[in-house]
Amino acid sequence: MTSLRILTQGGSLAPNDLRQLAGWAQDYGLTTLEISNRQELLLSPPSKTIREDLARRVQALGLQTDETEPMAQNIVSSLPATDVFAGTPWLTAGVYLDILTQFRTIRPKLKINLVDRAQTLVSPFTGNINVVASPEAGYWYVLLRPSGSVRRYAWPILLESESIGAFVQVVERHYFQNAVDTGVRATADTFYRAVMADFQGNTRRVTQEMTLPDSTIPVYEGFHRGPSGNYWLGLFRKSFTFPLAFIEALCDLCRETRVGQLYLTPYKTLLIKEIRDADRPAWDRLLGRFGIRTNVPAWQLNWQLPNNDTQAIALKNQILHQLDDTDVRTDGLSFAINVPFSEAAAQVVIQQNGSPESFDIYQRAGHSTTNDQYVLVARSQPLTQLTESIRQLSLAYYERLTAPLLPDLSVDDKPVEQPARQIHECPFCLSRYDAQYGEPHRGIVPGTAFEQLSTSYTCNVCDSDKATFIEKWLT
Structure with a gap:
């Protein structure tokens, strides 16, 4: 049984909703939850019946799941980074929330990233539609990445904040009618022209090329002073799962200490903001009670x-x-x-x-x-x-x-050559399909010949089509 994905739309969640979820999950015998790398909650129901019943309860809270919307994708955003990491001055939490409100009745099937280019908590290019804050207040760069592709296409427009929801709807309509790609499919230029002919929102021409900060790993774990003088707390688990009993106690403490929102990060961590000095001991006691570590080494x-x-x-x-x-x-x-x-x-x-x-x-x-x-x-x-x-x-x-x-191996160190055997190699990422080993993690047992694979088979790494693979021989 696959995990039940609970979408959060931007990585923000009310503690009361999360506590309700944790209680229901425990009623069904679950003990942990995981945060996904797209800011979703993941639960693992033991049966289809329980999954469906749990999904109905979650939907009653106003949250979306992949049980009711199998193709739905969570909107990833840099909202958790606001008031924690330095960012684009005009991009406040209120701006994010206004944009996310546009998606109340929209169910994106493509992966949407709503990202501040000035921070490094959220990667700007892991979505299919990547909307990246520009220096011009209220306007965003647009970069499209077709599903499974490493190629991304920067469009020559800046998109106004109030038009993002409508823009996504137009892109999805054209995308699923004629997916953008290379070769036999529509070219990026053709796709761009079709979308812009149909889109009625506000845009500007790009006049300043997008730049990104140097690659750094943000400090997103432990207690830290925020700009307001209060603390923010990032919680990381080596197993990437949190005990549901701890989640319940955490949500109760949020209510007691007037913490109004919880945030999920793509690093599969929980982030709590605006912890007051007077409440810091209570948070320390909570973490000690459940053995939740802070000050985890950076290499972890x-x-x-x-x-x-x-x-x-x-x-x-x-x-x-x-x-x-x-x-x-x-x-x-x-x-x-x-x-x-x-x-x-x-x-x-x-x-x-x-x-x-x-x-x-x-x-x-x-x-x-x-x-x-x-x-x-x-x-x-x-x-x-x-x-x-x-x-x-x-x-x-x-x-x-x-x-x-x-x-380089010296002559004496070179391995003894083995009889030649055929493999198939992806021309884009050089990943190989070897029939000798199959791909058991994808349900393909060892000994399955490449010719026996379904025509819908794609590269395990970059999702390139089976037809693009090249025959090679190994010794």
């Missing part, structure tokens, strides 16, 4: 993982344990495991390559989390070599080396 925080992926969590923890044992510094670097390139917001991406024990390592060419393309720096690394590969990559990062990640 800079990882992006898929939702509900226990194997990825185990791999991350194993790598971190080994890096800690060998005193490897990774500060300033961020990592992702088995996240599609199209949605990765990290400098380094580790992708499983066919076998569960084999991995490819990719890195952004310029060490950015937003700008540069990924390049392959190590292929088919066994699990036993993975940590050493990351160690070398980290050393190269700090020294700004351009040398290959791994040294």
